[in-house]
Amino acid sequence: MINSSSFFIDLAYFFSAALFIYGLRRMSSPISARTGIWIAATGMLLAVAASFSHPNITGNHWLILIAMLIGGALSFVHAKRVDISDMPQMIALYNGLGGGAAATIAAVELLRAAEHGASERILGVVGALIGCIAFSGSLLAFAKLSGFIKYGNWFSNRQTAYVAMMALVLMLGFILAFSNTAHPVLLLMFFALSLLFGFIMTSPIAAADMPVLISLYNAAAGLAVAFEGYVLGNPAMMVAGTLVCAAGALLTRLMARAVNRRLSEILYSGFGIAHSTSEDSVHYGHVNEVDAFDAAVTMAFAERVVIVPGYGMAVAQAQHKVQELTQLLEERGVDVQFAIHPVAGRMPGHMNVLLAEAGVAYEKIHDLSEINNEMSKIDVALVIGANDIVNLSARTDEKSPLHGMPILNVDEAGSVIVLKRGDGQGYAGLDNPLLRHEKTRVGLGDAKRSVQDMISAIKSLD
């Protein structure tokens, strides 16, 4: 234990840990969520301010400031600028950097091995491993989600190689942890292999499973921070890191459950493998097309319309147009509601966030069970870029990977209009019988475009 910090620093750390906990608590309810992040930020300021006068900071003051300015400015500009629908990759990026920072602490402290006891070196090494995995794994996730790197499982089927690598990592870690002198070369190898593991973990995973994986890396980064906190004798880091680790682990499970996946499934296999057997039941039938004008007329003269947004709306960034359409319809006396499936889009709350951004009123947004009871009273259901969440085969086809997932029963509405670009399938890659349903008409084209056309058509009615 090399720490000899003063009373006030201890006190500041204590309060910041308490504020983190309180902030997290408030963040877990929709009403108080925003004050929650402010409270956590107060804790952060306190911890950072106190650290400036930490007795173990014996030099490099200017370097610290410069590094903070560079890192802070870059991330501030980036985070402010980036589009709000790119959130998953942003979270991945910052999470990865946090894990990486924990790993660098481990690196510095392991290079000063003599100053630490065995228990500190052990946790330091474990933290480094976990932090590196969180770092490289998250960064690859970021790159994939941003489209910099295409899907590709670069490291498949080399189990023996992996096991050998893992053994090597463990051996290196063992040496680093139990010798009290620094081994820069071994350390470098250890870090390189650990980083490689992060890449290997992320590489086979399809973009759509990323939110769950990112949550897992978040928990991992938390654990790494907690362990490095022990190395430095910093209880605020220990408490905050463990807090994040536990919350992140639970969150990972909840998120996996929400998209109807097991964590092990996500980690060990691509989605394609899981359900390739049922693919042969696909049979295309007749699809009724509809043009924007007809669709617009149908809706303009309906009494009750439900809009079902899906991933396609997010891709097309059509939410603002959808809000415009809604307002137009409402001016004509049409009652417009939104139906949000819990796993619509590519991350929990994806649709809610987009619609909120576009200014759709909260009370018009209904969840699955609420709206399904009303569905038979609806005249027109407008499905915008959604597929899996309205896939009728989830109800009937036991072999479908979606079987058992509740869907939005748009087929109970008077008529259905589906907006999509072509014969593309959804996340699950399945054929959707809804498209050939007698009530259904399909409007082809990019969602934003189609909605814009409908808006023009309605305006031309007057």
Place this chain on the structure above:
Amino acid sequence: MINSSSFFIDLAYFFSAALFIYGLRRMSSPISARTGIWIAATGMLLAVAASFSHPNITGNHWLILIAMLIGGALSFVHAKRVDISDMPQMIALYNGLGGGAAATIAAVELLRAAEHGASERILGVVGALIGCIAFSGSLLAFAKLSGFIKYGNWFSNRQTAYVAMMALVLMLGFILAFSNTAHPVLLLMFFALSLLFGFIMTSPIAAADMPVLISLYNAAAGLAVAFEGYVLGNPAMMVAGTLVCAAGALLTRLMARAVNRRLSEILYSGFGIAHSTSEDSVHYGHVNEVDAFDAAVTMAFAERVVIVPGYGMAVAQAQHKVQELTQLLEERGVDVQFAIHPVAGRMPGHMNVLLAEAGVAYEKIHDLSEINNEMSKIDVALVIGANDIVNLSARTDEKSPLHGMPILNVDEAGSVIVLKRGDGQGYAGLDNPLLRHEKTRVGLGDAKRSVQDMISAIKSLD
């Protein structure tokens, strides 16, 4: 810090703390409650077993064993024997002993003041104060609830004296905490005054508010244990004590809310004072009496009967007879249900416990909101020794201290039979218009007796 315990003791303490937490979690759900107490007991065994080999136990091994045997045997026999409906006082007794034990630790350690640092002495003194209050307060509560001591506010209206005493206690505590030599005489005075405070706190409180007060003392004892844990460097005591303190504090609030009281009301005033103003609106009217045979016939030929048990059933220990009556009625094809008001009796769950003891099936027991919806379809409501929970003035009389509390709407049933001994009132000391309601007939006499008479009457029908 005088503690120098070994690795295995630390490990045992750690696991026992974890087991306490896990046990408490399980105890807070009805399904897993019993395994919860077993888990906590495992933790306890572990902690006690480890303590036997604690390096700080340098002698008195036999004395420890003897004390444990005596204390254990006495409390085991007592706890096994005592009637289950005397639970509140049993909890008060054991809780008080726990607080007292914490105080004795403080006493021993303060007599060894030289071995402790200032922070340990400070928490030791605070813990002693709290432990003493929990001890004497709980024991007085025990004595009052057991009927050894009658109600009486011995210490009323001496505010100045109290303040002076409190100042003295604080001064004594200050000296004890900040000098590193032992002061046996000051210590004695400190303890005596602290104990007196416990008596003063409990003395004005009416028997019926006791459960809330006992819960408060439980939280206090937990805190005392946590503080003495710090003195001894025993983290299991610190964690378990704080756990109990926090849980107890919340529980106290919940219990006070359940009986529609504020904690400050309970602590600062007897119930009588709070509502004496509305007493003048009392006006007795005509009460229809009914004998056991008539009551029995009414019920035997009804289709649906609801039984409303209250504090009187507990006093009369009539639950087994009530179950017998229920079975008889059911054999005759009558549908019998039970309606339990959340604050029936004198502690939360009082009625549930008694009915469960008598073997009434769980599914026949309904809570307030469930049964109130059904009440108009009920033929006969049999009220057994309940008053406040069916007091109609709660609905109408704004000045009533019960105003705003939801009651069981027995007046909506076809007819009402109330069993009570005479014109005694309930906990709130209020007149009950229900007794003079046109639908109501009152069966006078001890509840057990009355129910027994009804049983005989029904049997004589065949």
Place this chain on the structure above:
Amino acid sequence: MDAFVALYLFMLAGIAGYVLIANVPSILHTPLLSGSNFIHGVVLAGAMVALGHAEGALQISIGFIGVMAATANCVGGYVVTDRMLAMFETSAKRNQRRLEEEQRLLAERNNPGSVDADVADADADGNESEQDSSNNKHDDGSRAS
């Protein structure tokens, strides 16, 4: 023990205690009171140490009383809590049994003699009864409150 570390322990254990109890149904207030009363019986571990290093008649007699009182807290607290919870359990168990029985009867009535019910059907049934029983568990909780 470092005072700040103690502060962390107090804070974290306090949060745990508070959060674990939130949402407890009121029927469990008394058993929970009794159970947490038992838990602070761990004061025995401390009382043993206090008596174990006590010196002189005064310290020893105080310590002796402390161990006795702490043991009584432990033992009595356990017995009372267990007796109380035993009664809840009996009625909860009885209830559970009855529900299972009902479900069995229901299942029998729905597919009379259906040994050859197709897989999908059986699967659906299985799911349903699973859900049902979890619902019932929920019910227990809310009914109890």
Place this chain on the structure above:
Amino acid sequence: MDAFVALYLFMLAGIAGYVLIANVPSILHTPLLSGSNFIHGVVLAGAMVALGHAEGALQISIGFIGVMAATANCVGGYVVTDRMLAMFETSAKRNQRRLEEEQRLLAERNNPGSVDADVADADADGNESEQDSSNNKHDDGSRAS
């Protein structure tokens, strides 16, 4: 720090984190992920110390990268979370306003021009609307999920 004390901190903080998140509605999963990502940005406090006592070019450059990365985690994490939650808040606030408005209208319709409604009535009303709004809050939660 004593290893056992660290163990207690890990256990207790882990329990707190787990229990606090339980029952979070799924609409908050992403903001919460982002928020807890921000919280582990406290690694900055450690990275500063690591750089602060780093010696030699290797240690210093590693430390420098660490402080930069940790600051990015903090700042970026905060901005993203705040932006995300801001959107929820706008819609929640709007909703809240609408409900209040509705209640006001309702109250007006019920007692048209009732300046002299008696005390009891006003009291009852007050209670009701209080209850109502707490119900609504609840609704928000469940609707959101």
